Amino acid sequence: MVRRPALSRNTLIATDLDRTMIYSRNAFGADANLRTVCVEHLEGAPLSFMTTTAAQRMRTLTEPAAVVPTTTRTIKQFNRIRLPGAPWRYAVTSNGGNILVNGVPDMRWRIDLDAEVRAASATLSEVSAELRGRIDDSWATKFRIADHLFCYLVVKPKLVPADFLAEWDSWCQARGWSASQQGRKIYTMPKVVCKSRAVAEVRRRLTESGELDTSATYLAAGDGALDAEMLRAADSAIRPRHGELEQLNFTHPNLTITRTAGILAGEEMVDWFLSASGRAGDSPR
Template sequence: MIYSRNAMGEKQFANVDPVCVEIYDDAPLSYMARAALTRLTSLAQQVSVVPTTTRTPAQFTRINLPGGPFRFVVTSNGGAILADGVRDPQWDSHIAARTAADGASLAEVTSALRARIPTDGWVRKMRIADDLFCYLVVEPDEQPADFLPDWQEYCAAHGWSASQQGRKIYAVPLAVTKSAAVDEVRRRLVADGTLPADHIMLAAGDGWLDNDLLLCADKAIRPCHGELESLGWQAPNLTVTAQSGALAGLEILEWMNTEVLQREYRTEEPDPV
């Protein structure tokens, strides 16, 4: 839904009436098309919207996302759940137990990753996110072709997954997934009567770290750009946008609002989440 100016490109930036939704180091960082703000606000007024992101809680709270406040937010690729803005300790404990049992520790993986970082400068930064996973910021044009496959092989053998989204190469424990966290949010919303047990779920995403979330949705949509597009990723429940960039964000929100509107007249079907 949000893009840097560079990610939009100057032509889109000039044509979508961009609104800054994120400030970092006292400078504008991320934008949404003005029409996207309206569409997301409309969606949040009709159904339960659960923002779901690989960003950490601190990174997410930098965003002034329209339609809030949101009762639940999934951050850290599913490693954290924010309930009414407060990090949920029960989910933290669950994730800690799962990651400890299922594979190598964060310290082991970061050590292995550091050993693979070359000295020729195509890796710009290495970051630890929320004490859960790590990632590199790289220059893709200078990246050796064999680096990612080699790193993916290591991660798969140690209970982790590796993927690349633009300039970032992620290493994430297999237990830390967006779909698991969203399932927990859905369970809570059903338990307190907010959602019927047979509700419909819509989801959107563009990277490999989104694929499990898209697969667990009743209907899903992805843009015709990003990691999943480069992989040619498809699924039976999936729609792919005709537009890319910020225009894809607009198309995704229009698709979701249309799905909601259509279901309002199907009284035998529940509301989406």
């Protein structure tokens, strides 16, 4: 049975997941002795975590807010996560390439997006072939195609040639694509595939159905360059003091930057969401 709010919610929250809400052990930061809860396993092994406090508080977010997990992960990768507050009415995966409705991919959204990619960009096959010719096994350890939509590399960051990303992005920009690096991953993405467009569509649907108030506040959080447009589009946004946007010194008039870095920044961002959505009393400090 689909869980629907008795009253229209007054806040829309779109949040990135990896290194925003959830963290691998390597991304915990300086304080690795915190109480945590595992929210993702891979082949039986614990992979991603939140602080226990963040997990408890995130469950309360769904009362005042329509929460939309918004990730560059594929559908399969997203479905490994047991994020507190689920089930989700909507989720955005594949960097906006897929919208999940009650856990099921919306095929009309994807069909229309694929048609737009074909009309505006080089093909995935063309881009993938070019990328394969530019990489070397000494620093690129994996090459992956994600949801038949974009591709990414897993790299050894310190060994990536200094000019690789800029030169590769320049080649991509001329063909309707872009490239960005987030930690050990270098993403190559069609420009029309972006989180902010998918979140705007989710907001339209929630408003039309009466699940979201027409004057609802839009809040967002993210740590990478692929989140930047989503953060700019929000009424208020927050990013952690780590990640690609920190390296880029990204700022915006609507943007708050956490005091902390690592997994504690995830807890701080949940508290910020609670305060901004009118539930500050649920986030004792």
